[in-house]
Amino acid sequence: xxxxxxxxxxxxxxxxxxxxxxxxxxxxxxxxxxxxxxxxxxxxxxxxxxxxxxxxxxxxxxxxxxxxxxxx
Amino acid sequence: xxxxxxxxxxxxxxxxxxxxxxxxxxxxxxxxxxxxxxxxxxxxxxxxxxxxxxxxxxxxxxxxxxxxxxxxxxxxxxxxxxxxxxxxxxxxxxxxxxxxxxxxxxxxxxxxxxxxxxxxxxxxxxxxxxxxxxxxxxxxxxxxxxxxxxxxxxxxxxxxxxxxxxxxxxxxxxxxxxxxxxxxxxxxxxxxxxxxxxxxxxxxxxxxxxxxxxxxxxxxxxxxxxxxxxxxxxxxxxxxxxxxxxxxxxxxxxxxxxxxxxxxxxxxxxxxxxxxxxxxxxxxxxxxxxxxxxxxxxxxxxxxxxxxxxxxxxxxxxxxxxxxxxxxx
Numbered sequence: 110x111x112x113x114x115x116x117x118x119x120x121x122x123x124x125x126x127x128x129x130x131x132x133x134x135x136x137x138x139x140x141x142x143x144x145x146x147x148x149x150x151x152x153x154x155x156x157x158x159x160x161x162x163x164x165x166x167x168x169x170x171x172x173x174x175x176x177x178x179x180x181x
Numbered sequence: 182x183x184x185x186x187x188x189x190x191x192x193x194x195x196x197x198x199x200x201x202x203x204x205x206x207x208x209x210x211x212x213x214x215x216x217x218x219x220x221x222x223x224x225x226x227x228x229x230x231x232x233x234x235x236x237x238x239x240x241x242x243x244x245x246x247x248x249x250x251x252x253x254x255x256x257x258x259x260x261x262x263x264x265x266x267x268x269x270x271x272x273x274x275x276x277x278x279x280x281x282x283x284x285x286x287x288x289x290x291x292x293x294x295x296x297x298x299x300x301x302x303x304x305x306x307x308x309x310x311x312x313x314x315x316x317x318x319x320x321x322x323x324x325x326x327x328x329x330x331x332x333x334x335x336x337x338x339x340x341x342x343x344x345x346x347x348x349x350x351x352x353x354x355x356x357x358x359x360x361x362x363x364x365x366x367x368x369x370x371x372x373x374x375x376x377x378x379x380x381x382x383x384x385x386x387x388x389x390x391x392x393x394x395x396x397x398x399x400x401x402x403x404x405x406x407x408x409x410x411x412x413x414x415x416x417x418x419x420x421x422x423x424x425x426x427x428x429x430x431x432x433x434x435x436x437x438x439x440x441x442x443x444x445x446x447x448x449x450x451x452x453x454x455x456x457x458x459x460x461x462x463x464x465x466x467x468x469x470x471x472x473x474x475x476x477x478x479x480x481x482x483x484x485x486x487x488x489x490x491x492x493x494x495x496x497x498x499x500x501x502x503x504x505x506x507x508x509x510x
Contacts, residue, residue, distance in 0.1 A: 142336070142403060143219055149407045150447040159412040162404045 110155070115175045118155075122147050130172035152178045185310035185318075185350050186357030187303075187510055190479040191245035192346040193237050194466060195228040204339065211335045221442025225342035225467030228325045234265040235273050237345025237472075238323035239280045245347040246281075251317065254284050258315035262292040262302040262322045262471050264499070265329070269379070277321060287315075295373070296438045296498025298322055298471030299348075300361070300506055303494075306350035307358045318350040322471035329375050331398040340401075340441060342467025346475035357509040362420035364413055369501035372405040410444060410497045414505070415452050418495060421505040429453060432507070433490030436481065438497055439463035439473040460485075470498070478510070 112130045120128040123139030134140045152158045156178040168174050201223045205213040217223050246253055261274035274289035294301050299322050306318035323345030330337045376385040377396040388400035435454050442461060449459050462480045469476055474494050481488045489510050497503035
């Protein structure tokens with residue numbers, strides 16, 4: 110899964126279509142605790158990654174999250 | 182050495198139902214539809230003001246005696262697992278012993294565990310039977326998290342329900358309880374905690390939130406709990422299966438702690454478990470903590486034709502504590 114495909118899937122998780130890798134997380138209403146719980150499960154299922162929650166919360170952009178789960 | 186089996190399970194739910202529509206009326210700013218779409222929980226029970234986990238557990242045990250026909254005099258060990266005891270002292274197990282009229286000359290143990298509490302208590306009961314110290318162990322698992330919640334904390338108010346369960350563990354010629362696998366990780370303690378609830382006073386950093394939650398209220402970090410459970414439960418399931426020499430396909434049913442639908446659906450996918458063998462039944466009672474697995478077992482037995490055989494149970498939560506086992510019912 111490349112970063113653009115990831116951005117589309119992430120948009121579905123936070124109910125925000127049209128996101129790009131550069132989209133800022135702090136502007137997304139859906140990036141709240143429920144959205145983050147959903148993303149943790151997504152990361153575990155799609156990438157086999159057990160996320161460091163504090164590190165996840167410090168991410169600024171969609172691309173940061175992609176790098177976190179893809180090891181990039 | 183004899184083995185143990187689960188001979189009977191009963192449960193009791195408090196009468197008051199707290200529905201999504203009532204919560205929406207009380208908290209118009211909560212997006213209840215979005216939350217319940219995720220958790221799958223639309224109703225949860227609430228103990229009365231003067232009703233405690235002891236009351237719920239005792240009522241469940243009375244049901245168990247009435248349904249099973251077992252004389253209470255036969256009970257030769259009792260375990261009460263709760264995190265909501267009537268008192269710090271004396272122990273709930275002693276209070277239940279008196280309320281239920283159990284006989285003199287038997288041990289009674291309290292166990293303070295939450296969502297993994299049933300598996301822990303079951304392992305103790307199994308060990309007592311295997312050691313020849315008891316033939317009929319009464320295991321009560323009951324909790325009333327509602328008494329520790331701030332009414333304005335939607336994270337926990339929407340999720341947890343109060344309930345009590347009673348399980349009768351008796352001796353058996355064949356091994357019907359076993360293949361236990363456990364994990365303990367106290368580094369996760371702060372992620373599900375009531376900070377000022379015991380001898381250690383003071384707040385725990387990061388748990389209180391002004392106007393939402395005080396230091397005497399239940400705090401849950403749902404993100405950390407999710408990450409922990411999705412990591413640990415598959416490991417324990419594999420360990421338990423390995424001990425039993427079984428694979429996923431050999432197991433008839435999987436009954437995990439009924440945390441919420443989203444958690445269970447993800448665990449099912451990660452563990453590679455089939456839909457038609459995976460029990461999910463907390464939607465109308467909520468996450469009932471230590472009571473959830475025995476309630477799920479009993480509900481499945483009542484509602485699913487052919488339920489039984491080899492069942493893998495797994496609990497996980499506060500502590501962190503997690504455990505899995507294989508039972509035959």
